[in-house]
Amino acid sequence: xxxxxxxxxxxxxxxxxxxxxxxxxxxxxxxxxxxxxxxxxxxxxxxxxxxxxxxxxxxxxxxxxxxxxxxxxxxxxxxxxxxxxxxxxxxxxxxxxxxxxxxxxxxxxxxxxxxxxxxxxxxxxxxxxxxxxxxxxxxxxxxxxxxxxxxxxxxxxxxxx
Amino acid sequence: xxxxxxxxxxxxxxxxxxxxxxxxxxxxxxxxxxxxxxxxxxxxxxxxxxxxxxxxxxxxxxxxxxxxxxxxxxxxxxxxxxxxxxxxxxxxxxxxxxxxxxxxxxxxxxxxxxxxxxxxxxxxxxxxxxxxxxxxxxxxxxxxxxxxxxxxxxxxxxxxxxx
Numbered sequence: 001x002x003x004x005x006x007x008x009x010x011x012x013x014x015x016x017x018x019x020x021x022x023x024x025x026x027x028x029x030x031x032x033x034x035x036x037x038x039x040x041x042x043x044x045x046x047x048x049x050x051x052x053x054x055x056x057x058x059x060x061x062x063x064x065x066x067x068x069x070x071x072x073x074x075x076x077x078x079x080x081x082x083x084x085x086x087x088x089x090x091x092x093x094x095x096x097x098x099x100x101x102x103x104x105x106x107x108x109x110x111x112x113x114x115x116x117x118x119x120x121x122x123x124x125x126x127x128x129x130x131x132x133x134x135x136x137x138x139x140x141x142x143x144x145x146x147x148x149x150x151x152x153x154x155x156x157x158x159x160x161x
Numbered sequence: 162x163x164x165x166x167x168x169x170x171x172x173x174x175x176x177x178x179x180x181x182x183x184x185x186x187x188x189x190x191x192x193x194x195x196x197x198x199x200x201x202x203x204x205x206x207x208x209x210x211x212x213x214x215x216x217x218x219x220x221x222x223x224x225x226x227x228x229x230x231x232x233x234x235x236x237x238x239x240x241x242x243x244x245x246x247x248x249x250x251x252x253x254x255x256x257x258x259x260x261x262x263x264x265x266x267x268x269x270x271x272x273x274x275x276x277x278x279x280x281x282x283x284x285x286x287x288x289x290x291x292x293x294x295x296x297x298x299x300x301x302x303x304x305x306x307x308x309x310x311x312x313x314x315x316x317x318x319x320x321x322x323x324x
Contacts, residue, residue: 027166027282028189125313149298151320155313158312158313
């Protein structure tokens with residue numbers, strides 16, 4: 001049995017990423033793990049001065065008490081949807097895991113791969129399609145890139161609509 | 162944790178697939194789950210013996226059988242001792258059921274068929290198998306299954322491959 005694992009889930013608050021999060025919680029996450037929600041915001045969307053500090057390394061790890069607080073999240077320019085938050089907080093309670101969020105600014109492809117190496121993550125779960133305009137593709141460009149370039153195991157969770 | 166899951170692992174006895182198997186056992190497999198080792202063999206030109214299983218794949222082979230060299234001889238599969246060791250341990254430690262199924266044909270298609278046939282909850286595979294092209298980041302089989310599978314697919318990378 002593994003020791004404490006760091007399980008990453010790429011979250012963009014799309015239905016696909018909610019699916020990925022739910023799958024991760026139901027199938028992978030075990031007591032004692034760290035579940036890390038990774039959100040990537042476009043570069044340059046700085047709401048306040050602090051963001052520039054975190055451009056290189058990403059935000060500090062945000063505990064669940066903070067990421068459920070809209071005032072705090074406003075500071076980061078991130079608006080998590082209630083359903084995603086619900087899945088995360090239920091997981092924290094039921095599975096007895098620590099759930100943290102980390103926000104990066106830049107290209108999601110690069111930032112997710114960087115996160116994998118720097119945190120580091122034991123594995124990452126991604127949806128197959130995010131909020132991109134092209135909804136006809138089976139697999140989005142970010143998921144595809146992460147699978148190809150990640151240094152840790154990647155699980156792609158499909159969302160069928 | 163979702164109970165009684167059916168977890169598939171694509172096994173071609175390459176190093177990559179052994180890593181995938183190990184990852185699945187350590188990270189996904191839990192008590193009461195069933196682990197399906199799926200092995201796809203190339204279609205033989207000499208059809209006489211295997212015709213029976215060509216279309217549907219072999220019957221499900223339980224662990225006690227696929228550890229027997231004699232049993233596996235009739236399928237023309239040589240059980241790899243490392244793989245057997247891993248699943249033996251997994252079977253006892255995790256209290257999970259381990260079965261194998263052999264298909265004949267193109268691994269791309271057969272793995273996707275397996276997912277549907279066996280109603281797998283998820284599939285785990287290596288990023289590159291025994292193929293000759295070593296420069297690609299992900300082999301064509303892993304890529305195909307990932308795009309076309311109806312269930313979540315986990316690709317386990319071989320750390321010796323740099324990127």
